[in-house]
Amino acid sequence: MFRKTKGVHISEFPEHKHISDSKPIINYLDPEFVYIPLVEQGALCEVKVNEGAMVTVGQVVAMKTGRFGLPIHSSVSGKVVSCNKKMWHSSGKLVDCIQIKNDFLYTMSESIKPLEDITPENIALKAKDCGIVGLGGSGFPTYVKYQVKTAMDYVIINAAECEPFITCDYRLILEETASLFSGIKYIMTAVGAKKGVIAIKENKYEAIKKISEYIVTNKIMDVDLFFLKDEYPAGWEKYIVQRVTKKNYNGLPSEAGAVVNNVATAIALAHAIEEGMPLVTKVVTFTGYGLKNPQNVRLRIGTNVSEVIKSLGGYTDDKCDYLMIAGGPMTGQTVAFESLVVNRSLGSVLINERFKVEELPCLGCGKCASVCPAHLTPTQIKRVLEAKDTKLLETLKPTRCVQCGLCSYICPSRISLTEAVGKAKAFVMKK
Amino acid sequence: MADKRFALSKAPHLRKSDFPKVYGTSVIMRDLCIALVPLILFGWLKNGLYPFIQIDATSFYDCIRPLMMVIIGALSSFLSEFVFFLVAKKDKEFEGLTNYKEKFKYLLRKAFKSYSIIPGLMIAMILPLYTPIWVLIIGCVFGxxxxxMLFGGFGYNIFNPALIGYVFVITAFYGVITKNGGYLNPSEAISVTTGATPLNDFKLVISGAKTLNEIFNVHGSLLNFLIGNTGGSLAETSAILCFISYLFLVLxxxxxWKSPLVYIGxxxxxxxxxxxxxxxxxTLNFALFNVLSGGVLFGAVFMVxxxxTSPRDPxxxxxxxxxxALITIMLRFLTDFNEGVATSxxxxxxFTPVLDIKCAQLRVQDIMKKKVLGYAAFSLIAVAIVLFTVLSLVGGK
Known part of the structure; x- marks a missing residue:
């Protein structure tokens, strides 16, 4: 027996998905310049090209060195203008980028060819060569997940998309169902799993209908739907694995015999294996009440977000005090300037109004503790952190926090609890 | 190309409190006040209007007295915090204001923001009907x-301010209150011969001087207790209305929803x-009597x-x-003291801070042995209280 992680159904929790979920994905694939960010998961990358060199689509322009090494590809063909152009990154920092001028020819690199010999090792290798990372937001290299020691029981496709506003995975399920299923098949081959599970929130009726129709018409026996409750954070890996496999794990989901991949990751893997295409395009949700025309847009990696916003019709009110958030509203990072580049783990760009409500003293209602999916008590952690009592802080286990943001969300006194627990987590980890 | 500049903030960027008119601390406090209204109205019906209609001798002053007490209680609490902010808690913003009108407005806002009327409201509701007005005011100011305020104002107080005021008044001025008329309203004063509330009589049941049925004969059946038509504090006697308030607050x-049920259970x-x-x-009557008398339900819904002042951890x-609950019963059965609920x-x-930190540790504890030990320690304390009470009650006979 284990203590299940908790999700909270908040009935008045506005999902705000309606503003972009009915519109088909549009393409914005011809930017004049692309800026390939040289930071991947916080690690710096080694540049492999010189200024002035000509590159092709899919050519490796940089390499992430170190433990989870990964190549970084050019997403257009053309001339390298600069290797240290400063641009804003979704981590909220200014990073170096390789600026490439698009020649609009899209000459393909010779290395792009489909995988013919489909074996588990080859799939993992192809995933590495094509630079596939978790597209749900973490950006964790996918091939690492496929290097399993024993065969897995389940391949779980995380289609929960539990954060409000984001709809890119939902649109991908509707528009690329066939690729999704072939992606699942490849992952199952890669890890030796007998069963594939698509974990989806029960209120996504259209997507559920589409998937079940596909399963019926193609007589797929080894992939099932798993319905998650309409809760937040239903897209948390641990939450899904515990419910699907009925087992607990502490480190990686492979301990419970499962590999979890995002919808977009599975589709990217299918493209990589069938066409040999590295991860050079991705679908990003542009949404929020600050945008005139919220949309899901297919972009090249390295596109400047400000161009896309302009092409979508700009902001509803230019004078309004907006927040620009890279990622979802609950976990995303605010960016100070519009010139953000699309990197591989960016899932959405959200423009929303900034609310200025003052913070009040803690009322003591305990709502934060009752909603915490990891069963933590944020108010206590905050209090002990302020007292700097390291020993006591460790017993409260702030390291389990997943920064889902629910405690701050629910707090009636508007206290920044998530931030405090995050600090406590860093404080304990440092010791 | 000029970069558009955005503000920065920390995640999450979506909060329930983004719309403070719909969700927030003020709304919670407002709902708490709304939940008190039916109880106050019932108190007025029972203690003011009904005796006024039934008995010719009662004056109009007696009729509006319950409502007046509640209003005076709320006002005196509000004013005492207003004066406290004026005298003790001047801050920079206050010093910056120049004219008196602005200063006055600022203090008013401060006193509203610390939800100052609630302690006064509650003190008035749980005091006996014929508490002299000056005693009520002392209680509210003290509370x-x-x-x-001395603990640091709203959000920082350790003890429930309403109960501090109440217990102070009831222990210091009990003689004055009983002399002035005490608990019973004019119509009850005629029908109840002994002049005591059900809880006073209950002490006699414990000592064996009376039986439970004798109490029911004097104060009416259990149905009477459910409606709240019994002698007691100004506006806390109705069980049904407490339950309705409970539902309103939970919804x-x-x-x-759990802690009131645990307390009553x-x-x-x-x-x-x-x-x-x-x-x-x-017979369940004995247990039911204990639940329905002495403000247990009011305490469970509004005070527990x-x-x-209650713990944050679930x-x-x-x-x-x-x-x-265990301490309430202990005080009720083992002492001559009437205020079991308030004192407990x-x-x-x-113990709120201790319970909070221990339970927060217990909830994230992985090691089964430590977890079991934690629960065992809590249950041992509970069992010890139960045993102690039972032994002293039986041994005293």
Whole structure:
């Protein structure tokens, strides 16, 4: 027996998905310049090209060195203008980028060819060569997940998309169902799993209908739907694995015999294996009440977000005090300037109004503790952190926090609890 | 190309409190006040209007007295915090204001923001009907200043300010209150010969001088207790209205649904056990009487769940309510003291920080042995209280 992680159904929790979920994905694939960010998961990358060199689509322009090494590809063909152009990154920092001028020819690199010999090792290798990372937001290299020691029981496709506003995975399920299923098949081959599970929130009726129709018409026996409750954070890996496999794990989901991949990751893997295409395009949700025309847009990696916003019709009110958030509203990072580049783990760009409500003293209602999916008590952690009592802080286990943001969300006194627990987590980890 | 500049903030960027008119601390406090309204109205009906219609001798002053007490209580609490802010808690913003009108407005806003009327409202509701007005004002001022403001104001007080004021008044001025008329309204004063509330009579049941049925003969059946038509404090006697307030508060997300139920449930079970020792085994009346009298229900709904002074941790809330119930019964059965509910709440308020931290540790504990030991320690304390009460009750006979 284990203590299940908790999700909270908040009935008045506005999902705000309606503003972009009915519109088909549009393409914005011809930017004049692309800026390939040289930071991947916080690690710096080694540049492999010189200024002035000509590159092709899919050519490796940089390499992430170190433990989870990964190549970084050019997403257009053309001339390298600069290797240290400063641009804003979704981590909220200014990073170096390789600026490439698009020649609009899209000459393909010779290395792009489909995988013919489909074996588990080859799939993992192809995933590495094509630079596939978790597209749900973490950006964790996918091939690492496929290097399993024993065969897995389940391949779980995380289609929960539990954060409000984001709809890119939902649109991908509707528009690329066939690729999704072939992606699942490849992952199952890669890890030796007998069963594939698509974990989806029960209120996504259209997507559920589409998937079940596909399963019926193609007589797929080894992939099932798993319905998650309409809760937040239903897209948390641990939450899904515990419910699907009925087992607990502490480190990686492979301990419970499962590999979890995002919808977009599975589709990217299918493209990589069938066409040999590295991860050079991705679908990003542009949404929020600050945008005139919220949309899901297919972009090249390295596109400047400000161009896309302009092409979508700009902001509803230019004078309004907006927040620009890279990622979802609950976990995303605010960016100070519009010139953000699309990197591989960016899932959405959200423009929303900034609310200025003052913070009040803690009322003591305990709502934060009752909603915490990891069963933590944020108010206590905050209090002990302020007292700097390291020993006591460790017993409260702030390291389990997943920064889902629910405690701050629910707090009636508007206290920044998530931030405090995050600090406590860093404080304990440092010791 | 000029870059558009955006503001920065920390995640999450979506909060329930983005719309403070719909969700927030002020809304919670407003809902709490709304939940008190039916009880106040019932108190007025029972203690003011009904005797006024029934008995010719009562004056119009007696008719509006319950409402007046509530209003005076709220006002005196508000004013005492207003004066406190004026005298003791001047801040930079206040010093910056130049004219008196702005200063006045600023202080008014401050006093509103610290939700100052609630302690006064509650003190007036739980005091006896014929508390002299000056005693009421002393209670409210004491509760607000000593119980709340001296601890740092709203959100920082350790003890429930309403109960601080109440217990102070009831212990210091009990003689004055009884001389002035005490608990009973004019129509009850005629029908109830002994001039005592059900809880006063209950002490006689414990000592064996009376039987439970004799109490029911004097104060009416259990149905009477449910409606609240019995002698008691100004506006806390109605069980049904307490339940309606409970539902309202739970559905609006103001209070946690578990702790009132744990509190009432523990009182019910524990008093049934003690009743069995006193010869009332086999009947639920004894336990029901204990739950329905002496402000247990009012305490369960409004005091046990009082957010600032009760624990924050969900597990701690349950233990808090359970221990509080045990202490309530202990005080009720073993002492001549009437205020079991109020005292037990103040007593448990002291343990809120300890319970909070221990239960927060217990909830994230992985090692099964430590987890079991933690629960065992809590249950041992509970069992010890039960045994102690039973032994002293039976041994005293």
């Amino acid at each position: 607000s200043i000593v119980g709340k 609006n997300g103001v209070i946690d 523990t009182i019910f079970v524990f008093s049934y056990i003690l009743g069995a020792f006193l010869g009332y085994a086999g 769940t009082e957010p600032v 597990l701690a809330k349950i233990f808090y309510a359970m221990f509080m 709440i103040l007593f448990m308020n002291m």
